[in-house]
Amino acid sequence: MSRTIVNPNVLSKEISMISDRYRFEKITNLYASLALPSYVHGYSLGIEYMYNWFKSKFPDDFFKGGIYIDGKHVLDDYKRLNDHYMKNIIKGENPRARMAPLVEYDWDREGIDLYQGPAQVYLRRSKYEDSFFKDYERGLFLGMKTREMRMNIGFKVRLNSRSQQLDTYNRMELFCRNGATQYEYISVDFHIPKYIMLSIADKAGFKIENSQVVDIIEFIQYLNKHSDIPFLFKIRAINQQPEFFIRINKLYTHISVRDKLVLDDGEREGKLDINYGIEMATILDMPIPHYFSYYSAEKLTTDVKVIESNEGCVAIYSINTVDIPDYDENNWNLAAVTAYQVDENDQDIDISSIFGGDNILSRAIRHDLTLGVSPDKYIDIKLFRDDDIAKIPEYKIDWKNMKIDFKYPQEEQMLDIAIYYDRNYINELEIELGKYKENREELVSNY
Secondary structure, eight states, rough: HHHHHHHHSGSSSSEEEETTTOOEEEEEEOEEEEBBHHHHHHHHHHHHHHHHHHTSSTTTOTTTTTTTESSHHHHHHHHHHHHHHHTTOTOOSEEEEEEEEOOOTTOTTTTTTTTOOOOOHHHHHHOGGGOOOTTTTTTEEEEEEEEEEEEEEEEEEEESHHHHHHHHHHHHHHHHTTEEEEEEEEEEEEEHHHHHHHHHHTTTTTTTETTEEHHHHHHHHHHHHHSSOOOEEEEEETOOOOEEEEEEEEEEEEEOOOSOOEEEEOOEEETEEEOEEEEEEEEEEEEEEEEEEESSSSSOSSOSSOOOOOSSOOOOOOOOSSSOOOTTTTOEEEEEEEEEEEEEEEEEOTTTTTSSSSSHHHHHHHHHHHHHHHHGGGGEEEEEESSSSTTTOEEEEETTTTEEEEEEEEOSSSEEEEEEEOHHHHHHHHHHHHHHHHHHHHHHHHH
């Protein structure tokens, strides 16, 4: 990630813009900056999407030798996330597959995605009203421009016999739609550079400690209140650090499988022919973030520091494969979703960081725990698994210690933690707590 490709001092001149036609105020001072998201993040999403696409064309556990992905330097953490799966792979056993991704870095759709002007010119000509995040009261705006990524992906399948090769060839030709193109609308979570989110939080008046927003739930609600695109907060699987994302629904992806499948004659070992192969070439076209444009009514500063990880890897975040409902069976609203990496033999999850800070949920929890009342009456926590939504582990919530306790030790896996709460109860309790505080202050002052 590049923090800023434009010196804020260069853009310290006023950018006079009239807001949308339904507003009458005029924003006379806007300072702007461009931020480049990680290209590797989009690259990794493309690999994961094609990996799942190819795997879905076969029965479960078809590839006993696994699907090997070339390019360890950017996929090291991907393999870590799938250690529980890799342990079950019998190395060298057929059927197995190899996936070789290669990005066409010079692909720009014949100049459509190629921006040749200075960054200052783009920011001065752009309209902050086109941003997906707009807070007119505080003068904060965030926009995004996408570019198309083209990735050539070669699949090589190894099989034991000629008959198995022919049957697999027939399957791949039909289900992978050989000789044709195909498209799909998917849901993807795009990562936003952390310093932008901390800057927005700082300008909006949220407390920041150790590069983290303290009242994370309240901050997410604030973001979604002013955004056309949903904001998400996830725990990074590698270092358990929080990251911010926007969820793009119905993202158009295009897959081309124009070339014919290629079959070989296998390998000779003694008097047996083994390792029969099938090769398939595919092309993926997928939009990814090109850059973010950030506007602020206050002058950009470097007061907010970002503590970067020393690990030399970039996390891969799953394409949204589980449709987490917006309401639970109690008709309570979805408040937040976060991902958590469970290590092998773990029997609990620490959720204290989720309910930290001083927000309406944390205040309600602290108040009721002192009275011996369980927050289960107005907070519902659900766990979801990306790979199989039906296999949810048995668990219970330990509110006193702020943990989710599992009934049995867990395998290494990724879980989505969804939080629902009764807004009516929380709001009424907040009013009562406010009255209690006012009465206390009045008694103290009278005394």
